[in-house]
Ligand code: HEM
C-alpha cells in the first residue's frame with residue numbers, strides 16, 4: 001500500500017512533466033524555432049539542478065516501485081483487467097523510461113551537444129535507425145497513455161458509471177495516439193524539410 005501511494009504521488013509529478021514535454025514536441029508543427037523557444041522556456045524550470053534531480057529521481061522511482069507493484073500482484077490468483085493492463089503498459093513504459101533517460105542525459109554529458117529537436121529528429125528520420133526509433137517513441141507515448149487512461153477509468157467508474165468511464169478512457173487514449181502521430185510526422189520530415197547538423201551524426 002505504501003508503494004502504491006508513493007507510486008501515485010510520484011506519478012502525478014512525472015505526468016506534469018510528460019504533458020509539458022509532449023506539448024513542446026507537438027509545437028514543432030509550427031517550426032523548429034518554435035520548438036526550441038518552448039524547450040528553452042521549459043528547461044528554465046526542469047533543468048534547474050535541484051528540480052532535475054527530483055524529476056529524474058521520480059522517474060526512476062516509478063520504474064522501481066512499478067516492479068515492486070508487479071511482484072506484489074504476481075501472487076494474486078485472479079487479476080482484474082485493470083491490473084493486467086497496468087502491468088503490461090507499465091513494463092513497456094519502464095523499459096522506455098530507462099532507455100530514454102539514459103540516452104538523453106548520457107549523450108548530453110558524453111557528446112556535450114544540445115539534446116534539442118535535431119537530436120530526436122535524426123533517429124526517426126534516418127534509415128535504418130528509424131526502424132527502431134519510430135515504434136520506440138510511439139510505444140513510449142502509447143504505454144504512458146494506456147497507463148494513465150486506465151487509472152483514470154478505474155477512479156471515476158464509481159462516480160460516473162462504466163459506460164462514461166470507458167468513453168473517458170477512449171478519448172484520452174485517442175488524444176495521445178493523435179499526439180504521437182503528429183509528433184512523429186513532423187520529426188520525420190512530413191511537415192517541412194529537416195537538415196540534421198553534422199555534429200549529431202555520432203552513430
Ligand atoms: C510515467 C510513469 C508512470 C506513471 C505516471 C504511473 C502512474 C500510476 C498510477 C497513478 C497508478 C495508480 C495507483 C493507485 O492505484 O492509486 C499506477 C498503478 C500501477 N503502475 Fe504505474 N506509473 C508509471 C510507471 C510504471 C511502471 C514503469 C510500472 C512497471 C514497471 C508501473 C506499474 C504499475 C502497476 C503494476 C500498477 C497497479 C498497481 C495495483 O493496482 O496494485 N507503473 N501507476
Ligand code: HEM
Pocket residue numbers: 018021025039043046047052055056059097100101104114115116117119120137138140141144183184
Ligand atoms: C516522441 C516522443 C518523445 C520525444 C521526441 C522525446 C524527446 C526528448 C528530448 C529531445 C529530450 C531532451 C530534452 C532537453 O534537452 O531538454 C528528452 C528528455 C526527456 N524525456 Fe523525452 N521525448 C519523447 C517522449 C517522452 C516520454 C513519453 C517520456 C516519459 C514517459 C519522456 C521523458 C523524458 C525525460 C524524463 C527526459 C529528461 C529530461 C531532462 O533533461 O532532465 N519523453 N526527450
